[in-house]
Amino acid sequence: MAAINGYPALAELHGRDLLSSADLNSEQTLALLQLAADLKAGRQRVDLGGKTLGLIFSKASTRTRVSFTVAMARLGGQTLDLNPQVTQVGRGEPVADTARVLSRYVDALAIRTFAQEELADYAHWASIPVINALTDLEHPCQALADFLTLQEAFGEISGLTLAYVGDGNNVAHSLMLCGALLGVNVRIGCPVGFEPDGTVLEQSRTLAAAHGSSVEVVHEPVAAVRGAHALYTDVWASMGQEEEKAERERAFAGWCLNEELLAEADPRAIVLHCLPAYRGLEISAGAMEGSASRIFDQAENRLHAQQALLAALLSG
Ligand code: CP
Ligand code: NVA
Secondary structure, eight states, X not given: XXXXXXXXXXXXXXXXXXXXXXXXXXXXXXXXXXXXXXXXXXSOOOOOTTOEEEEEESSOOSHHHHHHHHHHHHTTOEEEEOOTTTSGGXXXXXXXXXXXXXXXXXXXXXXXXXXXXXXXXXXXXXXXXEEESOOSSOOHHHHHHHHHHHHHHHSOOTTOEEEEESOOOHHHHHHHHHHHHTTOEEEEEOOTTOOOOHXXXXXXXXXXXXXXXXXXXXXXXXXXXXXXXXXXXXXXXXXXXXXXXXXXXXXXTTOOBOHHHHTTXXXXXXXXXXXXXXBTTTBOHHHHHSTTBOHHHHXXXXXXXXXXXXXXXXXX
């Protein structure tokens, strides 16, 4: 299988893991977005015939599971469902054993789990690329699709401002890191007590400083969205936080991404949400279905961004 010509920055990604958005540098991130756009437009073809991606998902998923499966199919490869319920993982077979055995059968693993440390453990023991398909800490595949969607709306995105209003969670963390690499200013608006992780904040600020952008945290919704080019939100209670749902709904009162907040943004602003969404909680039905919404393009772009990622990690 030949390397993908025309994307020199991607050559270094062959055989690598993607555990965090910060595992990529800015050139690699931009090259992945370019390849994703080229694959989407039919300007590029990649053949991963004979390659198999294993999916280990300890949490529910519609978009990530289906987009990885279809991405591999479109590239001529295949996927295998290795959910803990159907493998010995559910019976407690150690990661060290599972990862080494699976490395003898499949060509890459996409893993959705709780602790980032478990993902890192898989990556340590596996001799094949391991992809973060969402952990409690990060969602790097989502961020690639998100910035592809922003590029489609604005062309050049360096210097733009993306405002994320809501919980300082996994999705917010990857947006901060990936945005910083791309020179996009990222403003996180959240109630006190729901800020992003301090280490990720520091890391993203260091990356932003190197790329002429900023990462801010504010505690007032209008201050967060004023003049922004993209308004983004996610659920207030992530998977694993179901018991905190009622308490979080109280804490996030007044933080709904709605038409009033949208009116404070740049007139060209787009609305994004990683989905699944709760209309009437973190986002209004009007903001979700209105003309500024790019939410379903964003969901589609998971497919194109992950095709690019799989091509970079597996071809060549
Ligand atoms: N956005 C996202 O990751 O969706 P799923 O949980 O359906 O995969
Ligand atoms: N923050 C959400 C994202 C779901 C795609 C969660 O972790 O449940």
